[in-house]
Amino acid sequence: xxxxxxxxxxxxxxxxxxxxxxxxxxxxxxxxxxxxxxxxxxxxxxxxxxxxxxxxxxxxxxxxxxxxxxxxxxxxxxxxxxxxxxxxxxxxxxxxxxxxxxxxxxxxxxxxxxxxxxxxxxxxxxxxxxxxxxxxxxxxxxxxxxxxxxxxxxxxxxxxxxxxxxxxxxxxxxxxxxxxxxxxxxxxxxxxxxxxxxxxxxxxxxxxxxxxxxxxxxxxxxxxxxxxxxxxxxxxxxxxxxxxxxxxxxxxxxxxxxxxxxxxxxxxxxxxxxxxxxxxxxxxxxxxxxxxxxxxxxxxxxxxxxxxxxxxxxxxxxxxxxxxxxxxxxxxxxxxxxxxxxxxxxxxxxxxxxxxxxxxxxxxxxxxxxxxxxxxxxxxxxxxxxxxxxxxxxxxxxxxxxxxxxxxxxxxxxxxxxxxxxxxxxxxxxxxxxxxxxxxxxxxxxxxxxxxxxxxxxxxxxxxxxxxxxxxxxxxxxxxxxxxxxxxxxxxxxxxxxxxxxxxxxxxxxxxxxxxxxxxxxxxxxxxxxxxxxxxxxxxxxxxxxxxxxxxxxxxxxxxxxxxxxxxxxxxxxxxxxxxxxxxxxxxxxxxxxxxxxxxxxxxxxxxxxxxxxxxxxxxxxxxxxxxxxxxxxxxxxxxxxxxxxxxxxxxxxxxxxxxxxxxxxxxxxxxxxxxxxxxxxxxxxxxxxxxxxxxxxxxxxxxxxxxxxxxxxxxxxxxxxxxxxxx
Numbered sequence: 128x129x130x131x132x133x134x135x136x137x138x139x140x141x142x143x144x145x146x147x148x149x150x151x152x153x154x155x156x157x158x159x160x161x162x163x164x165x166x167x168x169x170x171x172x173x174x175x176x177x178x179x180x181x182x183x184x185x186x187x188x189x190x191x192x193x194x195x196x197x198x199x200x201x202x203x204x205x206x207x208x209x210x211x212x213x214x215x216x217x218x219x220x221x222x223x224x225x226x227x228x229x230x231x232x233x234x235x236x237x238x239x240x241x242x243x244x245x246x247x248x249x250x251x252x253x254x255x256x257x258x259x260x261x262x263x264x265x266x267x268x269x270x271x272x273x274x275x276x277x278x279x280x281x282x283x284x285x286x287x288x289x290x291x292x293x294x295x296x297x298x299x300x301x302x303x304x305x306x307x308x309x310x311x312x313x314x315x316x317x318x319x320x321x322x323x324x325x326x327x328x329x330x331x332x333x334x335x336x337x338x339x340x341x342x343x344x345x346x347x348x349x350x351x352x353x354x355x356x357x358x359x360x361x362x363x364x365x366x367x368x369x370x371x372x373x374x375x376x377x378x379x380x381x382x383x384x385x386x387x388x389x390x391x392x393x394x395x396x397x398x399x400x401x402x403x404x405x406x407x408x409x410x411x412x413x414x415x416x417x418x419x420x421x422x423x424x425x426x427x428x429x430x431x432x433x434x435x436x437x438x439x440x441x442x443x444x445x446x447x448x449x450x451x452x453x454x455x456x457x458x459x460x461x462x463x464x465x466x467x468x469x470x471x472x473x474x475x476x477x478x479x480x481x482x483x484x485x486x487x488x489x490x491x492x493x494x495x496x497x498x499x500x501x502x503x504x505x506x507x508x509x510x511x512x513x514x515x516x517x518x519x520x521x522x523x524x525x526x527x528x529x530x531x532x533x534x535x536x537x538x539x540x541x542x543x544x545x546x547x548x549x550x551x552x553x554x555x556x557x558x559x560x561x562x563x564x565x566x567x568x569x570x571x572x573x574x575x576x577x578x579x580x581x582x583x584x585x586x587x588x589x590x591x592x593x594x595x596x597x598x599x600x601x602x603x604x605x606x607x608x609x610x611x612x613x614x615x616x617x618x619x620x621x622x623x624x625x626x627x628x629x630x631x632x633x634x635x636x637x638x639x640x641x642x643x644x645x646x647x648x649x650x651x652x653x654x655x656x657x658x659x660x661x662x663x664x665x666x667x668x669x670x671x672x673x674x675x676x677x678x679x680x681x682x683x684x685x686x687x688x689x690x691x692x693x694x695x696x697x698x699x700x701x702x703x704x705x706x707x708x709x710x711x712x713x714x715x716x717x718x719x720x721x722x723x724x725x726x727x728x729x730x731x732x733x734x735x736x737x738x739x740x741x742x743x744x745x746x747x748x749x750x751x752x753x754x755x756x757x758x759x760x761x762x763x764x765x766x767x768x769x770x771x772x773x774x775x776x777x778x779x780x781x782x783x784x785x786x787x788x789x790x791x792x793x794x795x796x797x798x799x800x801x802x803x804x805x806x807x808x809x810x811x812x813x814x815x816x817x818x819x820x821x822x823x824x825x826x827x828x829x830x831x832x833x834x835x836x837x838x839x840x841x842x843x844x845x846x847x848x849x850x851x852x853x854x855x
Contacts, residue, residue, distance in 0.1 A: 160214045160353060165295050172211055176625030177618055179204045180420070183413045187591050195319050198401045201409040203312035205632035206346055208625060210301045210308065213353040215287035218294040231290040235299035238283050241275035242306040248272040249313040252335075256321055263318075265334055272314065273338030280307045280342040284349045304346060311343040315395060332392035340391040340400075344640055347400070351637040354630040358683025358728065362692070363637055366644040379653045390647060399643020400636050403516045404691045408635035411512035412687070413628055414594040420624030421598050422576065424616050425605035430573045431456040432471055436556075437564035444548025445555040446478035447492045451540055454496035455503050455533075464686060464723035464731035467497030468738070476739045483553040487742070490735035491749030492544050494724050498731050498754060499536050501686045501720045504529040505581050510690040510719070512590070514712050517694055523584055528709060528771040531783050532717070532760050535770075535790055539756030542794035550800045573608060576601040631687060638688040645695040658700035669704060670714075670765060673697050674758075677715050681722030683730060689719035709771060710764045717761040724750040755797060756790045763822055785829050789821030792836055802843045810846075813839040 157163065164172055182204070186192050192200070219227045248271045252263045283303035290300035314335055318324065326332045344367075352360045369376075374384035394400060422428065435452035442448050453471045472493040479489035501507060504526040511529070515522040547553075579600045583593035602620075605612040612620070645651045654676075661669040677697050681689030693715045701711035723731040724747065732747035739746065763770050769782035795801040796814030806814065813835055820832030 158213070158354075160216075160218075162212055162214060162218075162297070163294050164297070168295075168297060172208075173618075173622045175208060175211070176622040179208060179625040180413075180417055180621040180628070183409070184417065184595070187410060187414060188595055193320070195324075195397070195401055196316060198405050198409050199312050199315050199319070201413070202343075202347070202400065202405060202632065202636050203308055205629050205636075206308040206350055207305050209350045209354060209629045209633060210304045211297070212626065212629070213350070214292070214298065215284075215301070215349070215353055216289065216291055219291050225291065227291045227293075228289055231286055232299055234286055235283075235290060235303055238279050238286065238303045239299065239306065242279035242283070242303050242310065245272050245276035245279065246306055246310040246313065248275075249310055249317055252314070253317045256317055262323065263333060263335065268333055268335030268338065272310075272335055276307060276310055276338055276342050279303055280311075280345055283307060284345060287349075304349070307342055308346050311339045311346065314339040315343075326392075327396050328389060328393040328398075330389070332388065334388065336395070337388045337391040340395040343395055343400070344391070347633055347636045347640065350629075350633045355634050355637075355685055355688075356683060359634060359637055359685075359688050362680065362684070363640050366641045369650065370644055370648060373648060379657055380650070382648055382650070382653075385647060393647055394640060394643045398646050400639040402639050402642055402646075404513060404635040404639045404642060404687070405632075407512045407516045408632045408687075411590050411594070412631055412635070413624075414591060414598075415506060415512075416628045416631065417621070417624040418576075418580075418594055418598045418601065420620040420627060421601040421612070421617075423623060424610075424620035425573075425601055425608060425612055426610040427573050427576075427601070428457060428470060430567070430570060432474060433562045434567050437562050437567050440556040440561045441558070442545075442548075442555050444479075444482060444484065444544055444553040446475050446482055447484060447489070447544040447548065448541065450475040450479065450493045451496040451499075451537060451544070454493070454500045455537055457497075457500060464494070464498040464501055464720070465734040467500045468493055468731050468734040471497065472735055472738050476735065478556070480739065482556065483551055484547075485741075486739045487745045487749045488547065490739035490741050490746040491724075491732065491753050492540070493738075494729070494731040494735040494746065494750040495540050495543075495754040496537075497735075498720060498723045498750075499533070499540060499757075501723075502529060502533050502536060502717065502757075504533060505584060510686050510716055513687065513691055513694070514716060517698075518708050518712055520709055522590055525709070526584070528713065528773075531770045531772065531779070531786075532713070532764070534783070535760055535763075535786055536754075536757050538787055539790040539794055540753055542791050543753045543798060546794055546798035546800040549803070550798060550805065570608060572604060575604050631685070634685050634688045635691070638691040641692050642695045645692075651696055651699050654696055655700035655703045659703055662704050666704065670701075670762065673701055673714070674718050674761070677718035678722045678725050681719040682725065682728035684722070685730075686720055686723070689722055690716050693719045706765065707768070707773070709773070710768065713764055713771060714761040717757060721754060721757045724754050726751055752797060756793060759793070759819075759822060766825075785821050785832075788836075789818045789832065791818075792821065792832075793818035802840065804843065804846070806839075806843060807846070810839050810843055813842075 183201070186197060191197070217225050219225050248267065252267065252272070255263055283300060287298065287300040287304065290298055292298050318333060318336060323333055327336060348360050348363060370385055370390050371387070373380065373382045432449075432453045435449045435456065439445060439448040439452050450471060453475065454467050457467055457470050476489045476493050479492060480486060484492070501510065507526070507529055511522065511525050514520070514525055576597045580593055580597035583596050584590065588596070602612045602617060658669050658673060661672055677693040680693045680696060684692070694712060698711045698715045701714060702708055723729060726744060726747040729747035729750065732750045733743045735750070736743040736746040763786060767782050768774055769778040770786060772779060774782070792814045795806070796811045796818060799806050799811050801810060801814060817832045817835035817839060820828045820835060
């Protein structure tokens with residue numbers, strides 16, 4: 128996603144409006160490779176997006192479809208919309224610096240013929256099945272359907288990398304891929320609604336399943352490349368390579384191997400693409416994206432950011448604290464760390480620079496705060512829903528367990544930015560630069576949809592019912608706000624949701640391919656045995672190894688995919704060590720989330736650097752430093768279950784109190800600021816040691832931490848006026 132395309136005017140805007148500071152937070156992001164249609168094409172694509180969103184609302188609440196049928200249509204719809212909207216290469220430019228290639232259009236029209244022929248053959252096969260044929264002839268599946276589909280898909284993808292058109296023009300090469308997406312999905316709908324579905328993964332499986340699965344997997348990966356970059360695609364390709372290279376690998380990675388037909392006849396089932404990740408994206412995620420679309424259409428995002436400015440803007444280093452507050456609020460309705468950065472960072476980062484933060488620090492604060500939005504209950508991005516699906520633990524229990532970790536993370540980031548503001552002598556924002564809190568309090572009813580969502584969930588309503596109620600309430604509440612939602616605004620919200628859903632759905636489908644490899648090859652079980660072997664030497668060493676693998680698997684990937692993959696590989700191994708499933712999955716989830724600010728591949732940090740104008744690597748290192756507590760909190764889960772609400776109330780309160788003091792001391796040690804003066808190197812190390820002792824959670828370690836902290840306090844007090852302020 129191109130951060131500068133969100134609302135670039137916000138970067139240059141001076142905060143002079145005392146009534147409304149934030150404006151445009153809810154504007155739809157337009158990525159660099161997204162087409163901007165005009166005329167009838169615009170209305171046709173908008174109608175497709177509205178129908179896609181409405182289809183999910185209808186089937187989830189009124190007329191449910193058979194599960195696999197629903198998921199196939201869900202993935203196919205995202206691919207169709209995606210290939211219509213997102214280009215596989217650069218657009219041509221008016222100045223002629225990027226020119227069209229004329230030879231690609233005739234080739235695209237030529238490739239459309241086998242694509243349409245494959246689609247026609249699905250109708251032929253459907254008629255055969257309807258007339259009672261138990262098995263479609265292999266020659267039809269192979270020569271009349273399979274190979275035409277493969278040729279059109281493979282060559283269509285390659286051709287789309289070279290086919291350049293104006294940004295407002297439609298691509299014939301992508302039309303080929305649209306037809307191929309429909310042809311692959313239609314075959315599954317024909318076959319999976321017959322007893323032949325039971326033969327997947329066996330030598331009796333129809334050959335057409337493998338052809339459709341190969342084409343479908345390729346289409347998913349190409350669409351993932353367009354909307355989420357190469358990182359997830361490369362990881363998926365590595366896992367796919369492992370399927371066929373496994374028999375030749377040494378040690379614990381080796382396994383007997385799977386044939387192409389056996390693997391691909393299973394990968395498009397609930398063992399892979401149609402498994403847990405798509406189950407969640409087709410129910411909870413799409414519903415909350417629609418909810419987010421309604422909130423954005425009613426300008427709630429602008430209100431959240433203005434409210435954050437009014438509450439926190441006057442504090443020293445005010446814009447940085449606004450970024451923390453606003454990103455936590457936006458995290459409830461935004462499913463990606465980088466998306467959070469784009470939503471709020473284009474406003475907060477320039478303001479942070481204005482009050483004295485460096486380019487690196489301002490970008491790092493926004494990246495760390497936006498990443499924290501993914502662990503902010505009750506929605507927690509999309510990862511929480513996948514956790515509920517994989518573990519079987521009720522979503523409400525997961526949301527409750529996330530409260531203290533979220534408090535600790537945001538407290539740590541707050542202390543970090545506060546100490547830096549104090550150390551460098553930054554000011555807060557003036558009252559005339561801020562929106563009026565009194566005026567904003569009059570619109571506090573805009574929080575009602577969020578409150579209804581939380582209350583409905585904890586009253587025992589299903590997630591689908593609670594999300595639907597919250598969505599309806601967002602429209603109703605808008606009627607008493609300045610941004611009333613009429614029919615046009617509701618249709619706009621549905622269109623916005625349909626477009627926003629494309630990325631997360633194809634990412635979940637691509638992650639499903641990886642999950643399928645893990646489950647079908649047994650690599651997860653072998654990883655568990657490796658962790659058990661490490662744990663015999665040191666359980667802490669096993670946890671550190673699990674942390675590194677979780678971060679490595681998550682680098683460059685959206686939160687949802689990062690957690691889904693890491694949960695499949697790492698979580699079973701942690702559970703085999705005797706760790707409680709909730710603790711194991713939270714451990715993996717946290718590190719999958721913070722991979723967005725972990726060098727060298729840090730999506731959130733890179734997005735923030737694009738807005739701040741800083742070096743991307745320097746920004747990622749700075750955001751890693753600010754979010755340091757997030758790398759410690761998961762180990763706290765292991766040593767102290769009270770932090771996940773798994774203890775008595777006195778134990779929970781004590782754990783929260785001591786851990787909060789711990790992250791305060793950690794922030795003071797990292798930033799080198801304690802007792803209103805700079806801290807010497809030995810005081811900083813003492814503060815970090817005290818922090819680790821307090822964070823661990825035991826009574827003995829808590830007392831030891833207090834003793835070390837008191838010692839640091841006395842030394843710092845004795846140094847007193849000798850300490851010098853450090854300049855920015």
